[in-house]
Amino acid sequence: MHHTQLYINGEWRDASDGSTAPVYNPADESVLAEVATATEEDVAAALDAADGAFADWAARKPRERAEILRRAFDIMSGQREEIARLITLENGKASADAMGEATYATEFFRWFSEEAVRIDGHMGHSPASGARTLVHHKPAGIGVLVTPWNFPAAMGTRKIAPALAAGCPVIIKPALETPLTMLALMPILEEAGVPPGVVNVLMTRRSGPAVSQMLHDHRARVVSFTGSTQVGRILLKEAADNVITPAMELGGNAPFIVCKDADIPAAVEGAMVAKMRNMGEACTAANRIYVHESVEEEFTAALTKAMEGLQVGNGLEPGVDVGPLVNAATRDKVAEFVKDAVARGARVHCGGEAPEGPGFFYPPTVLSGVPTEAACMHDEIFGPVAAIQAFADEEEVVRLANATEYGLVAYVFTRDMAKGLRISERLDYGMVGLNRGLVSDPAAPFGGTKQSGLGREGGHAGIFEFMETQYISTNW
């Protein structure tokens, strides 16, 4: 029913030692599938396959690569419901949320099909020597793509599409919690015309050694990682040995600022998106909600009403808005954050108690009066818990918002656009949602400052993560 094997050189194969690992459905804890887990030999085969495919793929005309990507967009668009279903099965997010991800994931193929034919260089005239400098971009080489479980489709296509547009072959290593969606994309890419070896997928129980093996092969030239800051640091160190280009999308600790002049219903709507997309299991999730003291009561009451209105359950069932968290550890960590905040004086407006299993459910929860010392004001909650703290003035909230080692995304709600832009500029974040609870967009450069990452995905920048700039200095 599902593809469960490794996908190397356009072929499905078992692990060289026959080993497998289970993939669970977090809604009922049943085993969905047993998937192959790659060995050292399999990793070597994927590197050989990617290397063998590189020269031909890099030599294709940009228009040809673009049209293959565009076909991938068309074919995947027609299969979004099946893909969304698979996302719900292995990740847990509810159907509408999964459909949102499937659409978002699909759009990367369209966007990068359009970017593939616009990789411009330029010609300069050296002021001192008079030489002409011709600047152009070349595909970098094999891309090693490592993706997390929270967006099983989109975090992959956000890397595969620009790599292919640039002319690079890739090896993608999805998280072992959620490999089925990525495997399901391979027949789509095949049908679109992606040649064997250009995209290879391997999941493994041995993610540390497997990725290290790839990063120590001189043919790998880019490592693009989305996941925790902790693993990102390890990969940066690994990448240092062969001086491999790193692109890192790491953790976040997003502040969500509601000014006294905000449109409160709009701010609540924005908070629902920023908090509840993917049950809060998103690096972009609103983690610390700072509300001006004059509107805190009104905002908290309205947010509580909206959160209480969400139906929790198996994400495949009609009417369900919120599915389970991905695994027991994630659920238990969320419960710990709530316990800690309450012990430090936070007030619970709704939720706050995990139900009995099976399934890793946690109810939508609203906390107010959360003190700065609470753990959830420093670490990613990664769950459906809205932690609210009141603030008195702009200076204070900007200082609080920036007081973190993370810098992925911040949100600001105000009716005064001049003030909104002023606060946005002062926030040390790669992205700001100004009167919007969603910033993810294939056409925009996604990424963070400080320990939230290096580089940008999407927009015009995304393709250049997979290209080397060369200039030719010449006299004529």
Ligand code: NAP
């Ligand atoms: P994770 O533990 O860092 O895992 C991410 C990926 O890295 C998975 O494929 C994982 O594989 C692999 N991995 C784990 N240890 C590794 C190692 N030592 N060497 C090489 N690869 C390794 O993150 P997660 O728990 O799956 O995801 C949650 C985190 O991702 C959160 O912190 C979140 O903020 C972040 N995230 C960031 C973004 C962004 O764009 N900035 C987007 C989504 C998520 P296995 O799990 O199979 O071992």
Ligand code: MG
């Ligand atoms: Mg993990």
